[in-house]
Amino acid sequence: MNPLLTTGLDEKRGVTALSVNLNKVALLRNTRALGIPSVTRAATLALQAGAQGITVHPRPDERHIRAHDVHELAGLMKQWPQAEFNIEGNPFHNLMDFVRAVRPHQCTFVPDETSQATSDHGWTFPQDASRLAPVITEARSLGVRVSLFMDPLPGAMRAVRELGADRVELYTETYARAHGTPLQADVLAAFTATAQAALREGLELNAGHDLNRDNLADFLAAVPGVQEVSIGHALIADALELGLAETVKDYLRCIRKASAR
Template sequence: MNPLLTTGLDAHRGFTALSVNLNKVALLRNTRALGIPSVTRAAVVALEAGAQGITVHPRPDERHIRAHDVHALAELLTQWPQAEYNIEGNPLHNLMDFVRAVRPHQCTFVPDAADQATSDHGWLFPQDGERLKPLVDEARSLGVRVSLFMDPTPQAMRAVRELGADRVELYTETYARAHGTPEQASVLAGFTATAEAALHEGLGLNAGHDLNRDNLTDFLIAVPGVQEVSIGHALIADALERGLSETVRDYLRCIHRAFAHP
């Protein structure tokens, strides 16, 4: 069974799935008009190496993933029925057009500004609830799972469930900064508490942002029920040295080490 489809009610029900974010492949391609490196070819290599999903975050300025990439990947993934397609973005900008056209397995709502370099915070409740509600409802009516990008805030999990979202994606940059420092344990405790609150509310659990080969295993050991990690920047950076196939396998080994931990 695809781990992305498990209920995630405990940490050992299927391995955490790895979804490879291809934004940085597109960013490199866009520096020239040659069409290389190919985003779809990178997706094939990642999937052949064992990745369970592909993630893209098409921004309005198309500085990396472009509209044609979103559609080309959707077509490619019809040949990979065991894999999942996750499209991230701000539903108040351009994301919903892709959700309506492509109907990916999952859309991740991210509250980034149009000119923002990268995502740096989650949604706020109750402030964002009213404007998100009709968009969550629309995506779910199209058969698309909805995940909300969230900071590790346990008390917000009930509001996410009441909004009708299916999952949360925990924004893990604060953990990545704390990893290997005296603050690691206390920061991780906040993620653990948030994960437990999400699971208690019946939400699925994803995680992403600045996860890498050094910190991924520790995160998955400490945080229960993570069904999917979405990793792009570090994974593509590692691939420049190790090759994409071997890098994907490395990240899968990090995941497996977490699940082998007593």
């Protein structure tokens, strides 16, 4: 299991887990019919380098992760009992079929549409509450932790808790765009406030989207209680230069740097 060392509200911060998103590995593989690069091999290298989890986001069009990848990774993860398998996606598209079939440690519900290039917003409350309630209940009945992909809106955290979700994943693209600009402090403050609100409601915290080696430590140092970051695009891009194992180790160094502040 991922390290759950603190509530995030005390002075001793827990070590944030790194979950490596493998979508871009699958995207490259799908340009040929040779099966390379191997998604399961990439997962193995990431775990051997110290990653605490693997994330995939299988979309209905199988533009990157395909159904067989999910099942093969579920089998691989049985060899890594200390690590977690997180499957992301829209529960009203194809995600619940995978949740029922492989029962990952965590499912992250994301309100993406089939036409979107990537996830670009979180759930909206109260509009999405009634349809989310039954799928949250079902996933939790299967023993799967539920995380909701959310924008940094402190006022929405109570609604998330009332639905029965276990975690929120803070959608961090706005932070990534603001990092290094005069807007950084104000944008980051919204994430800090949202994290504090979530923790007060008894929710746990994840974060992801466009986090990278330049902005990760600053985010984790300012936002309390982040249990897990899911990183794919930047990490795989860095791996083209550094190699996958060294890249994972470098992201883990960024996390340790933040926890030492």
